[in-house]
Amino acid sequence: xxxxxxxxxxxxxxxxxxxxxxxxxxxxxxxxxxxxxxxxxxxxxxxxxxxxxxxxxxxxxxxxxxxxxxxxxxxxxxxxxxxxxxxxxxxxxxxxxxxxxxxxxxxxxxxxxxxxxxxxxxxxxxxxxxxxxxxxxxxxxxxxxxxxxxxxxxxxxxxxxxxxxxxxxxxxxxxxxxxx
Amino acid sequence: xxxxxxxxxxxxxxxxxxxxxxxxxxxxxxxxxxxxxxxxxxxxxxxxxxxxxxxxxxxxxxxxxxxxxxxxxxxxxxxxxxxxxxxxxxxxxxxxxxxxxxxxxxxxxxxxxxxxxxxxxxxxxxxxxxxxxxxxxxxxxxxxxxxxxxxxxxxxxxxxxxxxxxxxxxxxxxxxxxxxxxxxxxxxxx
Amino acid sequence: xxxxxxxxxxxxxxxxxxxxxxxxxxxxxxxxxxxxxxxxxxxxxxxxxxxxxxxxxxxxxxxxxxxxxxxxxxxxxxxxxxxxxxxxxxxxxxxxxxxxxxxxxxxxxxxxxxxxxxxxxxxxxxxxxxxxxxxxxxxxxxxxxxxxxxxxxxxxxxxxxxxxx
Numbered sequence: 001x002x003x004x005x006x007x008x009x010x011x012x013x014x015x016x017x018x019x020x021x022x023x024x025x026x027x028x029x030x031x032x033x034x035x036x037x038x039x040x041x042x043x044x045x046x047x048x049x050x051x052x053x054x055x056x057x058x059x060x061x062x063x064x065x066x067x068x069x070x071x072x073x074x075x076x077x078x079x080x081x082x083x084x085x086x087x088x089x090x091x092x093x094x095x096x097x098x099x100x101x102x103x104x105x106x107x108x109x110x111x112x113x114x115x116x117x118x119x120x121x122x123x124x125x126x127x128x129x130x131x132x133x134x135x136x137x138x139x140x141x142x143x144x145x146x147x148x149x150x151x152x153x154x155x156x157x158x159x160x161x162x163x164x165x166x167x168x169x170x171x172x173x174x175x176x177x178x179x180x
Numbered sequence: 181x182x183x184x185x186x187x188x189x190x191x192x193x194x195x196x197x198x199x200x201x202x203x204x205x206x207x208x209x210x211x212x213x214x215x216x217x218x219x220x221x222x223x224x225x226x227x228x229x230x231x232x233x234x235x236x237x238x239x240x241x242x243x244x245x246x247x248x249x250x251x252x253x254x255x256x257x258x259x260x261x262x263x264x265x266x267x268x269x270x271x272x273x274x275x276x277x278x279x280x281x282x283x284x285x286x287x288x289x290x291x292x293x294x295x296x297x298x299x300x301x302x303x304x305x306x307x308x309x310x311x312x313x314x315x316x317x318x319x320x321x322x323x324x325x326x327x328x329x330x331x332x333x334x335x336x337x338x339x340x341x342x343x344x345x346x347x348x349x350x351x352x353x354x355x356x357x358x359x360x361x362x363x364x365x366x367x368x369x370x
Numbered sequence: 371x372x373x374x375x376x377x378x379x380x381x382x383x384x385x386x387x388x389x390x391x392x393x394x395x396x397x398x399x400x401x402x403x404x405x406x407x408x409x410x411x412x413x414x415x416x417x418x419x420x421x422x423x424x425x426x427x428x429x430x431x432x433x434x435x436x437x438x439x440x441x442x443x444x445x446x447x448x449x450x451x452x453x454x455x456x457x458x459x460x461x462x463x464x465x466x467x468x469x470x471x472x473x474x475x476x477x478x479x480x481x482x483x484x485x486x487x488x489x490x491x492x493x494x495x496x497x498x499x500x501x502x503x504x505x506x507x508x509x510x511x512x513x514x515x516x517x518x519x520x521x522x523x524x525x526x527x528x529x530x531x532x533x534x535x
Contacts, residue, residue: 171489229460
């Protein structure tokens with residue numbers, strides 16, 4: 001199941017929810033509209049021929065000065081071929097088979113998307129990290145709070161317009177002129 | 181002081197008490213002398229953090245008192261019993277091995293000694309037998325296992341399958357996945 | 371030093387006592403395991419057989435601050451960790467010393483400019499006695515730092531100090 005085939009299946013099934021397809025690129029990806037993402041995710045996991053049961057990573061990209069944040073979900077199937085009666089090969093994962101990346105574009109301010117923790121449990125901490133460092137909020141997340149920065153940290157550090165703090169809890173915190 | 185006691189020793193009187201007294205005083209001064217020197221020499225700078233409980237740098241959450249694990253008590257009890265038993269073996273072992281003096285007027289001839297040894301051995305075997313019964317009891321009923329299961333529980337333990345009630349598998353999806361993998365070879369092409 | 375401190379003028383007896391105390395303290399430094407980042411690997415290497423710290427008496431690493439003399443801050447200090455470092459330093463009994471190992475502990479290191487979560491030097495949190503530069507410092511450098519700390523310990527005295535003007 002090559003990324004091209006997966007993209008084809010998604011396009012046929014969801015039509016307008018798939019806004020962009022880049023299956024030939026080095027990092028094959030499909031862009032999905034944010035409001036239909038949960039539906040698409042359930043389909044990706046439950047469809048027996050796709051069977052994408054592993055979420056590898058959730059990345060966030062801040063497109064400042066464009067007013068968008070892109071979320072990239074890398075998902076892959078660990079049981080490719082089971083639906084056809086073959087035994088899944090563990091090395092198929094590295095042959096760039098059975099995996100694709102889904103991109104979801106969100107507005108920078110107040111962007112929110114449905115959490116996929118109920119579909120792939122690995123998403124729980126990845127989404128917490130994205131929230132902590134980029135400020136994307138996830139609906140229906142079981143425990144959305146900061147994971148890396150302290151709980152009383154102000155701001156989302158990996159945003160490109162982040163202003164470094166001058167002080168934290170009385171400790172002087174370096175130069176305030178570090179902005180891009 | 182040493183010379184005075186040397187002369188007492190030469191007298192051969194009941195100087196044991198004096199020797200013990202010197203010993204006790206020396207022990208006392210070794211211990212408390214070290215503490216006194218420390219008290220005089222060490223800096224004393226208390227601060228509130230020094231008396232709080234250590235919790236790897238975090239503020240302590242909750243009390244530091246935890247419920248004592250009773251298995252340690254069982255271990256200590258079992259050890260005590262068998263250690264005392266072992267201690268009681270030693271005199272027998274010495275006599276049986278031919279050691280021990282007869283100064284206090286015990287059996288002087290070799291034959292008498294021999295008969296004492298073998299009588300003692302039967303006594304000791306009886307004693308050992310009683311203790312071994314206790315040991316077998318502990319072993320059989322799992323008191324020597326750290327994670328204790330009695331024999332009946334072991335017979336019951338079998339891995340949950342799809343036919344059994346899933347006592348440990350609460351997650352319905354996990355159960356479903358297990359079923360799927362169990363049935364995978366038989367799945368027809370769709 | 372408790373009762374004996376600042377009671378006597380400097381004289382022969384005091385210098386002998388000083389010598390004895392400082393000798394005892396300098397040759398039995400018990401560090402606290404405080405490896406935070408990559409410098410910890412070099413600290414471990416220093417404690418291992420080739421550059422043996424134990425021959426200086428400093429090989430008995432304690433995991434608890436209650437039993438340690440020296441806190442070797444080996445690694446990057448983050449803001450989240452800063453409060454814990456301060457609390458652990460407070461929990462160490464006197465006399466206590468701090469050795470800042472590596473560029474991050476000295477002044478923020480490579481994260482000085484863009485590290486939003488890095489404390490620019492552990493001396494913003496605890497008083498430091500010896501700085502050992504390097505990224506990471508070689509084990510020989512850490513050994514030198516320890517020897518400098520021993521020299522510093524040997525300068526201590528219980529004699530009456532001159533009054534500050």
